[in-house]
Amino acid sequence: MALVFRSIEESQPGPKLAGLFSEYWPAYRKWWAREGYSARPTYRECFRALKQHMPEIFPLYEEVVELVGGSDSQARFLSFYCPPKYLSGCSQAIWRGDTPFLVRNYDYHPRTFDAAILKTEWAGRRVVGMSDGVLGLLDGINDAGLVVSLTFGGRTQVGLGFGVPLILRYVLQFCETRDEAVAALARIPCHMSYNVTVLDSKGRYATVYMAPDREAVITDQPVATNHQAAVEWSSHARFTATVERERFLLQRLTLHSESESRFLDTFLRPPLYSTAFNAGFGTLYTAVYRISDIKLSLLWPGASWELPINGFTESTRSIQLPVSDK
Template identity: 65%
Template sequence: MDLWWRAISEDRPGPKWAALFEELWPAYRTWWLREGEDARPTYRESLRALETHMPEILPLYEELCALAGGGDLAARFLSLYRPPPYLSGCSQAIWPGREPVLVRNYDYDPRSFEGIVLHTGWQGRTVMGTSDGLWGLVDGVNDAGLAVSLTFGGRRVVGDGFGVPLILRYVLQTCTTAEEAGRALVRIPTHMSYNVTVLDRKRNFLTALMAPDRATLLTHAAVATNHQERVEWDAHARMTATVERERFLLQRLTLHVEPEDKFISAFLRRPIYSTAFDRGFGTLYTAVYRPRLGEMELRWPRATWPLTLNAFAEGARRIVMPEPQPHAS
């Protein structure tokens, strides 16, 4: 299986982003309407939610809507407010060395993945990360030295809130420290349960356990997989081996000290690395963030792609993914 990646940079929303929208909108439109148009919020509801919870990025949202053609449905989609539910796997951890790093595996369906690293200078803030929802992010870093990443929280509850990729975009656009990010994550509603880990340039970190039906809990956890304080969805936990992955990473962080590269390399092996691509939970990439240095590194079993905030180079990569293994997790 081949996975194509692109690295795209644009200081202000313009023709590159508009071309991405034109390319990806048909698939996103199908996904957005899969439960019917009436199941999605109106434009007025979406705009009001953004005005209430993320007013700082409202001008950016309006600029993107204009580039997308100004249509009602596209504007509703770009708000990422109360989107259709979706599931992922993922593991993430903070290696607390001399130069702390945030490492994560993104486990998801390759057929629903953009494969884009987006580098932007929107609203005067430089941000680099893995794109989702055309302007949201599933992980990323900003020029203030703040890195952030998400994992699915392992709960079926769907509620009134935003898709978490837009929440991560908001954090990176408006926050400079883990403390500021924590306040934003507590305040902004999410439509499903997610664990969001944040690391700043001063080595401060936190993991926010977000949910649509209960208050966000800020923790000092250095590891997050696909449950929160306890397993609440047994079938999903078994299928994704969330407890086993959490235990494996915690042991590597607490039972013995190992070099950074050895810790990162563990993300490319079982039980952290998954080849369950046919079930939508295969590891599409490993990302390594060094927020103080403004560095992002993508890794696969046979390839590495380093990227930096200050010397970002556009390009494309063809990644050959490993064959799925029977009953792999």
């Protein structure tokens, strides 16, 4: 199947963002309400949670809610507060050479994916990243050279907290350094377990293990796959080969002397690259975030796309996904 990616630039929330939301809202609503509307927090509960934990983002949230229609269900969805469960695969690593960068594979189902790269200047901060639910981000970089990216943490526990894509958006809107980002990630409650890797303009990095039922753990790990300190969901770990992928990446970073291009090429081949699209864990894109020139590069087998924060242009790319092997 072909997957069409779009790059969209709109400094402030406006018709382009509203159009993107309108296009995906039927699918968003179906997913968000699949357990019934009563299973999701009320608007008042969402309001209070946002005001308590991310008050700086609240004016932006209200503006976007009004822009897309302002219904009760839209407002609750866009708060990202206590959404339904969602799982992904993903591998990510920090290249720690003279010009550090973050590279990640995003493994998910192609039919539940925005496939939109947004460049925004909300609250005076320029951000480029991969959209999720319009307000959220799967990964991104801001004009201070701060990069964040997520992987699923390999645990089934669900609790009171926010969907991690909104937390990443918050970090990129209001943080500039690794320490600021780590403090925010450790403070804001997350509804499931995720690993968030941070890299700043000075090459400082960290990976934060977020969870709904215990305090966040801050590590100096340059690699994250789909478990945290130890495997806690064995069947998921076997299916996604999370331990094998982590070992593979650590070996490439510590035991092998490889060029940047050779290291990047490993993300486009097994065991990091997955064609399990029917099972919801196929690699939809490889993202490379370079802090030296504040640029996103998207990679696929046989294709690439450069999206610098300065010189960002609107375009589309049609990517033919390989035949699924699972």
